[in-house]
Amino acid sequence: xxxxxxxxxxxxxxxxxxxxxxxxxxxxxxxxxxxxxxxxxxxxxxxxxxxxxxxxxxxxxxxxxxxxxxxxxxxxxxxxxxxxxxxxxxxxxxxxxxxxxxxxxxxxxxxxxxxxxxxxxxxxxxxxxxxxxxxxxxxxxxxxxxxxxxxxxxxxxxxxxxxxxxxxxxxxxxxxxxxxxxxxxxxxxxxxxxxxxxxxxxxxxxxxxxxxxxxxxxxxxxxxxxxxxxxxxxxxxxxxxxxxxxxxxxxxxxxxxxxxxxxxxxxxxxxxxxxxxxxxxxxxxxxxxxxxxxxxxxxxxxxxxxxxxxxxxxxxxxxxxxxxxx
Amino acid sequence: xxxxxxxxxxxxxxxxxxxxxxxxxxxxxxxxxxxxxxxxxxxxxxxxxxxxxxxxxxxxxxxxxxxxxxxxxxxxxxxxxxxxxxxxxxxxxxxxxxxxxxxxxxxxxxxxxxxxxxxxxxxxxxxxxxxxxxxxxxxxxxxxxxxxxxxxxxxxxxxxxxxxxxxxxxxxxxxxxxxxxxxxxxxxxxxxxxxxxxxxxxxxxxxxxxxxxxxxxxxxxxxxxxxxxxxxxxxxxxxxxxxxxxxxxxxxxxxxxxxxxxxxxxxxxxxxxxxxxxxxxxxxxxxxxxxxxxxxxxxxxxxxxxxxxxxxxxxxxxxxxxxxxxxxxxxxxxxxxxxxxxxxxxxxxxxxxxxxxxxxxxxxxxxxxxxxxxxxxxxxxxxxxxxxxxxxxxxxxxxxxxxxxxxx
Numbered sequence: 001x002x003x004x005x006x007x008x009x010x011x012x013x014x015x016x017x018x019x020x021x022x023x024x025x026x027x028x029x030x031x032x033x034x035x036x037x038x039x040x041x042x043x044x045x046x047x048x049x050x051x052x053x054x055x056x057x058x059x060x061x062x063x064x065x066x067x068x069x070x071x072x073x074x075x076x077x078x079x080x081x082x083x084x085x086x087x088x089x090x091x092x093x094x095x096x097x098x099x100x101x102x103x104x105x106x107x108x109x110x111x112x113x114x115x116x117x118x119x120x121x122x123x124x125x126x127x128x129x130x131x132x133x134x135x136x137x138x139x140x141x142x143x144x145x146x147x148x149x150x151x152x153x154x155x156x157x158x159x160x161x162x163x164x165x166x167x168x169x170x171x172x173x174x175x176x177x178x179x180x181x182x183x184x185x186x187x188x189x190x191x192x193x194x195x196x197x198x199x200x201x202x203x204x205x206x207x208x209x210x211x212x213x214x215x216x217x218x219x220x221x222x223x224x225x226x227x228x229x230x231x232x233x234x235x236x237x238x239x240x241x242x243x244x245x246x247x248x249x250x251x252x253x254x255x256x257x258x259x260x261x262x263x264x265x266x267x268x269x270x271x272x273x274x275x276x277x278x279x280x281x282x283x284x285x286x287x288x289x290x291x292x293x294x295x296x297x298x299x300x301x302x303x304x305x306x307x308x309x310x311x312x313x314x315x316x317x318x319x320x321x322x323x324x325x326x
Numbered sequence: 327x328x329x330x331x332x333x334x335x336x337x338x339x340x341x342x343x344x345x346x347x348x349x350x351x352x353x354x355x356x357x358x359x360x361x362x363x364x365x366x367x368x369x370x371x372x373x374x375x376x377x378x379x380x381x382x383x384x385x386x387x388x389x390x391x392x393x394x395x396x397x398x399x400x401x402x403x404x405x406x407x408x409x410x411x412x413x414x415x416x417x418x419x420x421x422x423x424x425x426x427x428x429x430x431x432x433x434x435x436x437x438x439x440x441x442x443x444x445x446x447x448x449x450x451x452x453x454x455x456x457x458x459x460x461x462x463x464x465x466x467x468x469x470x471x472x473x474x475x476x477x478x479x480x481x482x483x484x485x486x487x488x489x490x491x492x493x494x495x496x497x498x499x500x501x502x503x504x505x506x507x508x509x510x511x512x513x514x515x516x517x518x519x520x521x522x523x524x525x526x527x528x529x530x531x532x533x534x535x536x537x538x539x540x541x542x543x544x545x546x547x548x549x550x551x552x553x554x555x556x557x558x559x560x561x562x563x564x565x566x567x568x569x570x571x572x573x574x575x576x577x578x579x580x581x582x583x584x585x586x587x588x589x590x591x592x593x594x595x596x597x598x599x600x601x602x603x604x605x606x607x608x609x610x611x612x613x614x615x616x617x618x619x620x621x622x623x624x625x626x627x628x629x630x631x632x633x634x635x636x637x638x639x640x641x642x643x644x645x646x647x648x649x650x651x652x653x654x655x656x657x658x659x660x661x662x663x664x665x666x667x668x669x670x671x672x673x674x675x676x677x678x679x680x681x682x683x684x685x686x687x688x689x690x691x692x693x694x695x696x697x698x699x700x701x702x703x704x705x706x707x708x709x710x711x712x713x714x715x716x717x718x719x720x721x722x723x724x725x726x727x728x729x730x731x732x733x734x
Binding site: 280284 | 444445446447448449465466469471472
């Protein structure tokens with residue numbers, strides 16, 4: 001199977017969907033002539049022309065507003081917001097408009113727009129290093145996707161473009177360069193389905209996006225200690241596939257949830273609450289969360305590394321839940 | 327309509343039993359088929375299911391007290407329905423007002439210590455009927471974990487397999503003959519006592535005779551390997567499953583071996599229900615594959631797996647243990663050539679099979695290597711004679727040597 005980067009897999013998804021359906025078009029800042037801030041859309045302007053690959057002004061609210069209208073009008077826009085930090089400028093359009101079209105028009109209109117955006121860190125400073133997926137995952141009417149591998153990224157983006165509802169598609173900036181197997185043949189990854197990235201017996205580690213890789217590394221180390229970790233990659237945050245998590249918890253009785261974002265009111269909080277509701281009688285230890293320290297992201301490289309959760313944090317958390325058992 | 331729950335008869339020789347544990351409380355809703363109690367018989371603890379839905383209005387029999395089969399042990403009925411007559415009939419003074427809802431909680435004991443245990447440990451303890459206060463916690467801050475409960479349950483099982491206090495009615499132990507070395511007295515468990523009684527009864531009352539045959543299992547082993555290669559692990563056939571099917575089919579031709587001797591008559595059974603001897607740490611159990619003729623080989627395989635598992639875990643249900651019309655005892659896994667078994671009353675016969683062993687045999691004028699299994703039938707001579715037993719074994723042998731016939 002060919003190996004592609006995360007970035008290339010996304011580009012393939014966009015290209016294939018544009019070839020498949022002429023209603024699909026791209027819009028965003030610097031996506032055309034410049035090829036995209038993270039080079040995902042490179043080459044697409046040349047192939048599909050200006051009508052289908054539109055450079056826009058730096059005006060996030062306008063980008064999402066336009067995408068919403070285009071989607072209501074029957075097109076399939078894939079709008080890019082350079083980073084999720086700037087999505088706050090379009091939050092009104094996303095939360096108050098895009099998410100509510102189907103509901104407020106009583107089902108007469110749908111708005112099947114995809115908003116692609118990037119989240120991550122790497123000496124970008126406090127205002128450009130945020131994970132805001134939780135804000136959007138809170139909102140009924142939106143779907144929120146955050147993949148961890150090139151395979152999932154391609155399959156989920158294609159599924160998002162074909163989805164009848166608005167989808168916020170979040171790409172981790174530190175994953176764009178990772179490689180992974182992506183088959184030549186057509187496939188989709190369904191939205192709303194978690195994936196067991198590593199089966200195991202002793203502890204369930206729930207993670208998504210880059211934290212899946214951190215968890216995988218920790219699991220390899222823990223294996224040497226005789227602790228067999230099962231890693232559940234959520235892939236989609238809304239709708240949340242809690243069944244897969246609960247099934248895993250029933251098997252392992254121990255849970256660690258790893259998120260790169262602040263823990264307060266976060267994905268980990270939501271998953272932990274649902275486990276308490278649906279799998280309480282299967283828990284053999286308190287549910288433990290691993291997340292970013294509750295501070296704005298520092299600019300200093302060492303401080304930045306200190307703030308973001310890493311393998312050591314996951315190892316400590318897993319050891320704490322398996323307790324004296326090992 | 328109010329329904330009487332009585333002490334069930336869970337085996338032809340059961341005369342009395344006790345409720346080991348009530349799984350429902352008075353005033354609780356029960357559904358037809360739901361387990362309401364665990365009944366302790368001489369051999370095992372068996373789950374008792376409700377035969378009708380309603381409220382468990384009254385528990386008559388406290389846990390641990392032995393009563394004869396047929397004794398009223400509880401009443402299930404509608405809320406408010408009068409049940410005094412039923413209770414009076416059983417000689418019980420009805421309460422002034424029969425409770426129709428859970429009794430008001432009594433004053434909580436002042437010094438109830440909260441046991442620190444994880445949710446899964448609590449659930450497991452409840453399932454296994456374990457008092458968490460007896461369990462030592464090894465988790466963080468002394469919390470009782472799933473492993474602690476499992477370890478405690480394992481210890482209990484070991485203790486259960488070890489000596490239980492002797493029965494009051496047991497005869498006084500005979501003084502050892504002079505000259506015997508010093509010994510440790512090991513009282514018999516209830517199950518050991520039952521096995522002792524029943525086997526003595528069988529050997530004393532049923533005149534046994536034995537016939538042995540050698541079965542060439544070469545084809546059967548090949549047949550099984552071919553099928554198993556295409557089956558999932560849980561569906562795979564054991565040699566035992568082939569033996570059960572072959573014996574059941576052969577019995578349809580020799581129905582007298584599928585009967586019970588009953589004084590001046592023979593009770594020849596219409597169904598062939600094969601009891602299979604299963605060794606457990608506590609002793610021998612014989613769960614039953616009902617209607618082994620009507621079931622396919624694959625259905626039998628699934629059922630024997632499930633029965634053996636339940637027998638080993640001590641979870642056999644009442645219906646798993648009754649109705650056997652013929653017994654098979656297979657010691658094949660222990661590398662024995664052959665053995666003779668004692669008939670399991672009230673059956674007329676029992677089939678004992680040894681291991682399948684690679685042996686030189688003569689075929690035509692050639693010596694070849696074949697998979698050989700010896701099967702010995704023990705028959706109650708009051709029921710049948712040697713010729714019939716030999717013919718039965720001939721048919722049993724023919725079926726196993728042409729294993730495709732087991733699929734038909």
